Amino acid sequence: MKTVLTALLALFCAAIFAAPVAAQDTMPPAPYAYQQLDDPALEEAARVLMETLRCLKCQSQSIADSDAPMAGDMRHQVRSRIQAGETPDEVRDWLVERYGDYVSYDPQVSATTWPLFVVPLLLVLFGGLMFWRRVGRKGESA
Incomplete structure (x- = not known):
């Protein structure tokens, strides 16, 4: 049952x-x-x-x-x-x-979407800075 x-x-x-x-x-x-x-x-x-x-x-x-x-x-x-x-x-x-x-x-671009526009730019700038520091150091030691 x-x-x-x-x-x-x-x-x-x-x-x-x-x-x-x-x-x-x-x-x-x-x-x-x-x-x-x-x-x-x-x-x-x-x-x-x-x-x-x-x-x-x-x-x-x-x-x-x-x-x-x-x-x-x-x-x-x-x-x-x-x-x-x-x-x-x-x-x-x-x-x-x-x-x-x-x-x-x-x-x-708004309060919720600004990171979509800013973060890639910051990553490119950071990568460029790292590249410049590495290339710049190699050029100094030569």
């Missing part, structure tokens, strides 16, 4: 946790995920922006190239906001605010 109740409880828990996952797979894509805007100029602005935004699921593809559902939702957001009159920079700022700096292939 105890094993039957345990099995039923496990089956019930599996059904509860699996239902939301299955529901997400059956949802239709957002309207502008795969449909272009009617205005060619607005579509071009959206396409250029989408190529500079990273798919958070794929991580190596832009949202323009990715077939992931999340990339489709992001394409829909980009097209909808551009059609509503926002500039590509405003849309990018909104996406960075929502998903973080990682979403952009073109990171801006």
Whole structure:
């Protein structure tokens, strides 16, 4: 009797946790995920922006190239906001605010990203200093 109740409880828990996952797979894509805007100029602005935004699921593809559902939702957001009159920079700022700096292939210098720009420069300067000291010492002893 105890094993039957345990099995039923496990089956019930599996059904509860699996239902939301299955529901997400059956949802239709957002309207502008795969449909272009009617205005060619607005579509071009959206396409250029989408190529500079990273798919958070794929991580190596832009949202323009990715077939992931999340990339489709992001394409829909980009097209909808551009059609509503926002500039590509405003849309990018909104996406960075929502998903973080990682979403952009073109990171801006900010309080969280400055080390990405400064640390490589410091490493090159440190390497140059070490090289200069080694070469300079060899030249002095000759």
